[in-house]
Amino acid sequence: MLFSGDTIIKHITPNPLVVIKREHLRDPHYQSLKTYIDSLDKLSALDVRYVFPGHGEYIEDLQGIIATYKAHHEERKEKVWKALKKETRPLYHLIDDVFPCVPEGDVFLAISEIIVHLEILIEEGRAELLDPGPPALYRAL
Numbered sequence: 105m106l107f108s109g110d111t112i113i114k115h116i117t118p119n120p121l122v123v124i125k126r127e128h129l130r131d132p133h134y135q136s137l138k139t140y141i142d143s144l145d146k147l148s149a150l151d152v153r154y155v156f157p158g159h160g161e162y163i164e165d166l167q168g169i170i171a172t173y174k175a176h177h178e179e180r181k182e183k184v185w186k187a188l189k190k191e192t193r194p195l196y197h198l199i200d201d202v203f204p205c206v207p208e209g210d211v212f213l214a215i216s217e218i219i220v221h222l223e224i225l226i227e228e229g230r231a232e233l234l235d236p237g238p239p240a241l242y243r244a245l
Contacts, residue, residue: 105152105153105154105155105156106147106150106152106154106155106156106166107156108147108155108156108157108158109157109158110157110158110159111140111143111144111147111157112147112155112157112163112166112169112170112173113157113158113159113160114157114160114161114162114163114169115160117172117173117176117177118140118173119213119216119217120136120137120139120140120217120220121136121213121216121220122136122215122216122219122220122223123136135220135223135224135227136220137177137220137221137223137224138223138224138227141174141177144170144173144174147166147170148166148167148170150166152166155169177221180202180217180221181221181224181225183201183202184198184202184218184221184222184225185225185230185231185244186201187201187202188222188225188231188242188243188244189244192234192241192242192243193241193242194237194239194240194241194242195215195218195219195222195239195240195242196215196239198218198242199211199214199215199218202214202217202218203217222242225244229245230244230245231243231244231245232245
């Protein structure tokens with residue numbers, strides 16, 4: 105049995121949030137999405153029959169849900185990259201391409217998710233921060 109908290113939830117993909125004040129971290133290069141994916145890899149190695157999340161019903165297919173989460177984040181990363189390939193632009197202008205129907209109250213979550221995917225794209229050498237701004241400008245490589 106695994107008590108997963110919000111790491112694994114049956115009907116939604118948890119949203120790793122961007123870290124705003126990195127100077128307060130022991131590791132200023134910390135990336136929440138990368139750390140989350142690493143956690144999924146560690147959980148995948150466990151022999152678990154039942155997962156009890158912090159919300160919702162229990163899960164019996166840990167491997168399946170982890171595969172779904174990883175595919176989701178890979179698809180989202182590609183969507184961010186394709187949106188960025190259109191033109192160099194600030195984060196806020198990527199929202200319509202990545203999240204075309206985001207409610208006004210969820211704009212922060214949308215921006216946060218775009219940033220955590222950009223961090224990985226930058227690390228992969230597929231994007232760069234062109235100008236720290238404000239507004240910060242990113243471009244695809």
